[in-house]
Amino acid sequence: MTNKTEQKIQHVAIIMDGNGRWAEGRAHKRIWGHIRGSSVVANIVEEADDLGLQALTLYAFSTENWSRPQTEIKTLFKLLQKFLVKERKKIMDNKIRFNVIGQIENLPEATVQLIRDVEKETKDNQGLKLSFAFGYGGKNELVVAVNNFVKKNPGKYITEADISRNLYQPDLGEVDLLIRTGGDQRISNFLLWQVAYAELYFTKTKWPDFKRSEFRNILIDVAGRERRFGNIDCQDSLKSNTQLAKGNQRSIGSSTHV
């Protein structure tokens, strides 16, 4: 991985999709797809850590997923719990900071307790910021953020910075790259605020088949893209700013800031 990649892509978010279809394609129950899918998570976390990413945010369960059958929902809770029990030591050893973003109060008490324990234990870790979006919805996150602000600042105008500061995990910052596995090309209510200028990458690979090598190749591919953030390319922008500055000096004197 080049330095260029490390500079440009710091926060990666992944919509881990395609578990159910992966299983159905093999004449298995959807749940089997989730079980296989959950075993992929640790590899991708390891790869993100090895690549020196600052943050990895994984979409594990959306607010809309509450409408799925109870058995499927329960399996997803159990898999989250199992992941934490199994990976807890590795998370700590690798100085990873773990967080869940979303509303988890309807999860079993033991799972909520485990999540809070691991969050507390890892809160001062300075390595990869690993977040699981669970019971998460982007619209819901914005509603919560705005309400938090309004409660603390009644009557005050809300700015973009105020919204960013009141998100579930404000220090994650903007998403640089959003990957979705499973072949669909949509956002499905994930990190709506944070993906404003994210690069998007959709792969047909279903999540249980997603490998470290594909993850790495996507990062290399995306690192080659030019991110302009509404500007034009850097050289042109430098040139035009210089011209604009000269023009301003000629017409309205040198006190103008450009």
Ligand code: IPE
């Ligand atoms: C993603 O896989 C995991 C969750 C949404 C919880 P799906 O269960 O959505 O799998 P597909 O998209 O139906 O194949």
Ligand code: IPE
């Ligand atoms: C998005 O996948 C949510 C997660 C991966 C957790 P879905 O499978 O729920 O999304 P839709 O329904 O295809 O948009």
Ligand code: MG
């Ligand atoms: Mg899906």
